[in-house]
Amino acid sequence: MQGRRLLIAAIAAVASSGATAQGGDPEAAREHLSMCIGCHGIPGYRTAFPEVYPVPKLGGQHAAYLVRALQAYRSGERMHPSMRAVAESLTDQQMADLAAYYASAGGGQ
């Protein structure tokens, strides 16, 4: 039992250090989450504009990948009007914070 608890603590430490290695602060992200949960917080949700898109689950993805994706929406390299508008409103720091939050949030979101 003790060993299992240590293992869980070790995994949690690795997961959170991985997230903060990107310079993101998961706590700071909470202020901006209201912009995301309308779409990303609903399992299996599909947006109807501009056409039907499945909304990807962000929780548990790598922070570096999430930042890269947000930058790609902002630059127009990734084409999705709603995500582009969202990404354009975020600073680099906010992207890093949100990525750190979702990377450490597990599979639920």
Ligand code: HEC
């Ligand atoms: C209007 C609904 C909507 C809102 C609001 C929204 N998203 Fe998205 N998001 C989507 C959809 C739909 C996609 C998939 C688009 C595509 O196919 O490229 C997506 C894709 C993403 C991706 C890429 C995921 C991957 O697996 O490649 C990231 C990262 C992301 N969103 C982060 C955010 C963050 C952070 C916020 C809040 C600041 C946010 N989104 C707000 C609908 C939304």
